[in-house]
Structure formats: structure tokens, C-alpha cells
Amino acid sequence: xxxFNGAIEATALIEGFNQAxxxxxxxxHQTTIVLAGRPVRLRVVGTLLNKKLLTVWQHLTLGAxxxxxxxxxxxxxxxxxxxxxxxxxxxxPDSLGASxxxxxxxxxxxxxxxxxxxxLDREKSRLIGYLCANKxxxxxxxxxxxxxxxxxxxxxxxxxxxxxxxxxxxNQGVLLAGPSGAGKSTSALACLRAGFTYLGDDQVGLExxxxxxxxxxxxxxxxxxxxxxxxxFPDLIDYAMxxxxxxxxxxxxxxxxxxxxxxxxxxxxxxxxLPRVSQESVTYLSPAKQSQALMQMLPNCLTLYPSWHRExxxxxxxxxxxxxxxWLNLGGNxxxxxxxxxxxxxxx
Numbered sequence: 001x002x003x004f005n006g007a008i009e010a011t012a013l014i015e016g017f018n019q020a021x022x023x024x025x026x027x028x029h030q031t032t033i034v035l036a037g038r039p040v041r042l043r044v045v046g047t048l049l050n051k052k053l054l055t056v057w058q059h060l061t062l063g064a065x066x067x068x069x070x071x072x073x074x075x076x077x078x079x080x081x082x083x084x085x086x087x088x089x090x091x092x093p094d095s096l097g098a099s100x101x102x103x104x105x106x107x108x109x110x111x112x113x114x115x116x117x118x119x120l121d122r123e124k125s126r127l128i129g130y131l132c133a134n135k136x137x138x139x140x141x142x143x144x145x146x147x148x149x150x151x152x153x154x155x156x157x158x159x160x161x162x163x164x165x166x167x168x169x170x171n172q173g174v175l176l177a178g179p180s181g182a183g184k185s186t187s188a189l190a191c192l193r194a195g196f197t198y199l200g201d202d203q204v205g206l207e208x209x210x211x212x213x214x215x216x217x218x219x220x221x222x223x224x225x226x227x228x229x230x231x232x233f234p235d236l237i238d239y240a241m242x243x244x245x246x247x248x249x250x251x252x253x254x255x256x257x258x259x260x261x262x263x264x265x266x267x268x269x270x271x272x273x274l275p276r277v278s279q280e281s282v283t284y285l286s287p288a289k290q291s292q293a294l295m296q297m298l299p300n301c302l303t304l305y306p307s308w309h310r311e312x313x314x315x316x317x318x319x320x321x322x323x324x325x326x327w328l329n330l331g332g333n334x335x336x337x338x339x340x341x342x343x344x345x346x347x348x
Contacts, residue, residue, distance in 0.1 A: 004101055004103055004104070004108075004110065005103060005104065006103030006104070006105065006107055006108030006110075006119075006121075007103075007108070009108065009110065009119055010108060010119055010121055010128070013119055013128045013129060013130075014075075014128065016077065016130060017043075017045070017075045017076075017077050017128060017130075019082070020045040020046075020077035020078075020079075020081060020082055020130070021045050021077070023081065023082055024045050024046070024077075024078075024081040024082075027045055027046050027047045027050075027078075027081065028043070028044070028045050029042075029043075029044045029045075029047065029050040030042070030043050030044075031044075031050075031054060031061060031062075032061070032062040032068065032070065033057045033060040033061050033062060034060045034062060034265055035060065035072070035150065035153075035154070035205075035217070035219065036154055036157055036159050036205050036207065036217045037207075037215075037217065037265070037266065038071035038072065038157070039062065039068040039069070039070050039071055040070055040071065040072040040073075040074060041070035041072070041073045041074065042054075042057075042074045042076075043073070043074065043075045043076070044075075044076050044077070045076070045077035045078065045081065046076070046077055046078030046081060046131065048078070049076065049077075049078045049131055049137065052137055052142055052145075053076075053145055055142075055254050055256075055257075056142070056143065056144070056145065056220045056221055056222045056254060057220070057221070058221060058256040058260070058263075059218065059221050059256050059260070059263040059264065059265065060218065060265060070125075071125060071157075072125045072126070072127065072153055073124075073125065073126045073127070074126075074127045074128075074146070075126065075127070075128040075129075076116075076118075076128070076129055076130060076131070077130045077131070078130070078131045079130045079131055079132055080131070099111060099112055099113045099148070100113075100148060106122075107121065107122050107123050108120065108121055108122070109122070109149060109152055111129075111146075111148045111149050113141070113147075113148060115131055115132050115136065115137055115138045115141060116129055116130070116131055116132070116137070116141060116145070116146070117129050117130055117132060118130075118146060118149055120149040120152060120153060122152075122153075122156055125153070127146065127149055127150075127153070139241075139243035139250070139252060140224075140243075142222075142241075142252060143220065143222040143223075143224055143252050144202070144203065144219070144220050144222065145220075147203065147219075150219065151203070151308075154205050154217075155308070155312075158207070158208075159205045159206060159207045159217065160205070160206045160301075160308065160312050160315050160316070161203050161204065161205050161206070161219070161308075162175075162177070162203070162204055162205075162206050162297065162301050162316070163177070163202065163203065163297075163300035163301055164176060164177040164184065164200075164202075164203075164204050164297070165177075165184040165185060165187065165188040165199075165200060165201045165202065165204070166188070166198075166199040166200050166204045166216045166218075166267070166269075167188050167191040167192065167196040167197065167198050167199065167341070168196060168197045168198075168199065168216075168264065168267035168268075169191075169195075169196050169197070169341075169342060169345055171267050171268055172267070172268060172270045172271075172345045173199070173215075173216045173267035173268050173269045173270055173271075174191070174196075174269075174270065174271045174272075174273055174341055174344070174345065175204065175216065175269055175271070175272045175273065175323075176188055176273050176274075176275060176328075177272060177273070177274055177293070177296055177297045177300075178274050178275055178276065178296045178297070178300075179296070179299070179300060180300070182274070182275045182276055182277070182296075183275035183276070183277060183328070183330050184201065184202070184275055185201040185202070185223055185224065185225055185229060186225075186229045186232060186275075186330075186334060186337070187273070187275045187328060187330070187337050187341070188200075188201050188223070189201070189223060189225070189229075189233060189236075190334040190335070190337035190338050191337065191338045191341055192255065192259055192262060193233070193338070194335075194338030194339075194342075195262070195338075196262070196338065196341075197262050197263070197264045197267065198218075198221070198255060198259070198262055198263050198264070199216055199217070199218040199263075199264060199265075199266070199267060200218050200219055200220060200221075201222070201223040201224065202224065203219050203220070204216045204217065204218070204219070205217030205218075205219060206269075206315070206319065208315065208318070208319075212322045213268070214268070214269040214319055214322070214323065215266050215267070215268060215269065216266060216267055216268075216269050217265065217266045218263070218264065218265050218266065221254060221255050221256040221263045222252060222253065222254055222255065223252075223253050223255055224250045224251070224252055225240070225250065225251045225253065226249070226250060226251070227249060227251065230251045232334050233334070236253060236258070239253050239254070239257065239258055240252065240253050241253075269319070269323055270323070270345060270348055271323065271324055271325075271326065271341075271344045271345055271347075271348055272288075272293055272297075272319075272320065272323050272324070272325040272326070273325070273326055273328045273341055273344060274288050274292070274293060274296050274325060274326065274327050274328060275328045275330055276327060276328070276329060276330065277330050278329035278330050278331055280329060280331045281331050281332055281333075282331040282332075282333070282336060283328065283329060283330050283331040283333065283336035283337055283339075283340050284329050284331070284336075284340060285326045285327065285328060285329070285340050285343060285344055286326065286327045286329060287325075287326060287327070288325040288326055288327045289325075290320050290321060290325070292325070292327075293320045293325035294316065294317060294320050297316060297320070298313065298316060301316060324344075324347075324348050326344050328340060328341065
């Protein structure tokens with residue numbers, strides 16, 4: 001992985017943000033949101049960019065202005081608002097195709113992903129960057145903006161972002177874990193439709209609050225579904241935005257636009273559910289061994305570098321040791337999913 005200085009790039013990005021603010025002050029917006037239970041100040045130059053970001057963070061929004069000291073400051077601007085003559089000179093290293101680069105002293109992390117160029121200053125707890133000129137916010141970035149650097153910021157707080165979905169009933173949270181295509185998103189959506197609260201369909205912050213007590217934190221209120229999964233919920237088709245540019249099309253649904261009161265910031269983790277496709281006609285639970293749960297969860301977490309390292313294995317192993325796990329053998333009727341998951345909660 002290529003190393004760079006970081007301080008020079010951070011200064012250039014600060015200057016770029018200030019210049020954008022001066023040029024397009026009418027499109028400046030400030031909002032405070034909550035991530036991992038911490039206040040985060042979001043400052044954006046670009047009305048459309050701000051709207052897209054707040055869409056997936058609507059359930060995490062505190063308001064336009066609060067007196068709280070922010071644990072993280074996010075500064076972003078839409079580069080297309082700046083004309084050629086006004087364009088700030090952003091002196092960034094050549095990426096050589098890399099989407100993540102870390103500075104020599106590990107203080108700065110640069111991300112080029114989904115049309116956004118962003119830099120995390122881990123010492124100052126500041127994330128700054130811009131939407132590249134003449135580029136729309138990519139489909140995945142609309143669903144999960146700034147995901148790489150926010151995962152790293154969570155880890156610096158001692159919170160691991162894991163590859164899992166999460167729902168809850170009466171604040172009793174259920175982690176839905178396993179490889180892509182196992183049925184996590186479908187199961188989470190089925191539970192939401194049955195009155196469960198919802199925290200996420202792909203990434204959840206895992207915090208060890210104290211001995212044998214774990215919190216799951218929501219990062220986004222969006223869900224990405226393939227067409228087969230969406231077809232199981234035909235009444236949601238009108239809410240879906242489809243990404244036709246990708247080889248495997250995905251449908252994006254912003255759940256706060258449909259079930260705003262059921263999208264929550266955090267919940268206690270009481271049960272781990274491992275969905276898997278079954279040839280049976282009905283959906284049912286069966287006990288899962290700790291080793292099985294670990295093998296279902298670990299490989300997907302290791303791909304979340306640089307926010308997940310091998311030493312985080314102990315965090316995941318301890319969670320699996322403390323929290324009971326069940327296989328969710330998926331039959332043909334999604335209505336049965338929520339009933340089985342509620343049954344798992346009642347058992348524990």
C-alpha cells in the first residue's frame with residue numbers, strides 16, 4: 001500500500017472546503033447526527049449532496065445546530081459548484097488504482113471511492129473531502145456514504161463495524177450474519193415488515209459495553225436488494241431505485257421513507273441468527289455451534305480492512321461465546337422469518 005505525507009493533503013483539502021464555502025455560501029448546510037452514540041457535525045457545501053447524505057442518516061439526525069461538542073467533524077463539498085477559474089488546487093498523491101492510502105505516520109487515511117475523495121485525520125477527528133466534479137454520487141455511496149473511513153473512525157473508538165444486518169424487538173437486538181446472498185437483507189426486511197425495529201442490512205457497529213453486554217449501532221437506514229429479493233416484497237417496488245450500471249443490478253430502498261418510526265440508533269444484542277437457504281417449505285430454527293457462527297461471520301469481517309484487523313478476532317470470538325446463535329433455515333414464505341426470529345429472542 002502506497003504511503004503519503006498527509007499533512008500537505010489535509011491542508012489542501014481544508015483550503016478547498018473554505019474556498020467552496022466562500023463561492024457557494026448559499027448552498028452551505030450544517031447538521032448534527034449521531035454515530036456510535038457520539039455527536040458528529042456534518043458541514044456540507046452543496047444542497048443536493050447534503051440532501052442525499054441526510055436521506056440515509058435521517059434517523060440519526062439531531063438537528064441543524066446543537067451546542068454539543070462533536071466527536072467527529074465531517075466537511076464535504078460538491079466540486080462541480082466551483083468554476084475552472086475558481087477551482088482549488090487539490091494536491092493529492094497518485095492513487096495507482098488504490099481506493100485506500102495511509103500516511104507514513106498512520107494519522108491520515110485517504111479514500112477514493114464512489115465518486116468521493118475524502119481524508120480522515122485521526123488525530124483531529126476530522127473527515128474532509130469532495131464529490132468529484134462532473135460526477136454523480138455513485139449508487140453505493142448513496143446507500144452507504146463514507147463507509148470506509150467511518151468504519152475506521154468507529155474502530156478508533158473501540159467499536160468494530162461488522163458485516164451483518166440487525167433488527168430488534170423491544171430493544172432486544174438480533175444480529176443477522178453470514179456471507180453475501182445468505183438472506184440477511186431479506187430476513188431484516190421481513191422483520192421490519194412484522195413490526196421489528198431496524199438498524200442496518202449490511203454493516204453494524206459492535207460495541208462491548210461491559211461484561212457479556214453488547215450494543216449494535218446503526219450506520220445507515222438504507223437497504224440494497226437484488227431483484228429476486230425485492231420480488232418477495234412487491235409493495236416495495238415503487239420505492240426502489242435500481243442501479244442499471246452494474247453487472248448485477250441492485251435495488252436501493254431508503255427505509256426511513258417508509259417506516260420512519262421503526263428505524264433506531266442502537267439496541268442490545270441478544271441473539272445471533274445465521275440465515276441459510278433451505279429446501280424445506282417452511283422456515284425454522286436450529287441451534288448453531290460457536291465454531292459454525294465464527295466461520296459464518298469472520299471471513300466477511302476480514303474484508304473490511306483497514307477497519308478490521310486480525311487482532312479483532314478476539315472481539316468477534318468473545319461475542320460468539322457470550323451470545324447464543326441459531327441457524328435460520330429459510331423456506332419459501334418470508335412471513336415465517338419474523339416468527340422464528342421472535343422465537344429465538346424469547347428463548348434468551
